[in-house]
Amino acid sequence: GARDLAWNDRYITEHNAMNLSYTLGHNQFSDLTAEQFATHLSRSALPISKPELLSVSSVLQLPTSVDWQKAGRVTPVLNEGQYGAT
Numbered sequence: 001g002a003r004d005l006a007w008n009d010r011y012i013t014e015h016n017a018m019n020l021s022y023t024l025g026h027n028q029f030s031d032l033t034a035e036q037f038a039t040h041l042s043r044s045a046l047p048i049s050k051p052e053l054l055s056v057s058s059v060l061q062l063p064t065s066v067d068w069q070k071a072g073r074v075t076p077v078l079n080e081g082q083y084g085a086t
Contacts, residue, residue: 009030
């Protein structure tokens, strides 16, 4: 409702005032309470698959850091709707 939208707006404004490397903004969920949003997610959540196990040798070969922007792997945030993009 309007009260939740006002709270989220204040949260976004305060966050963005910190000048971090990313900013927040409004979307179609901005007027939901945390509980309403969680309910929405639980209705549309996909089943969780079993994660793959990594061998020690594959972990040891990872770089210490990755600049995902320089690697061309950062894309704009998309509105994937209720079930995600297809």
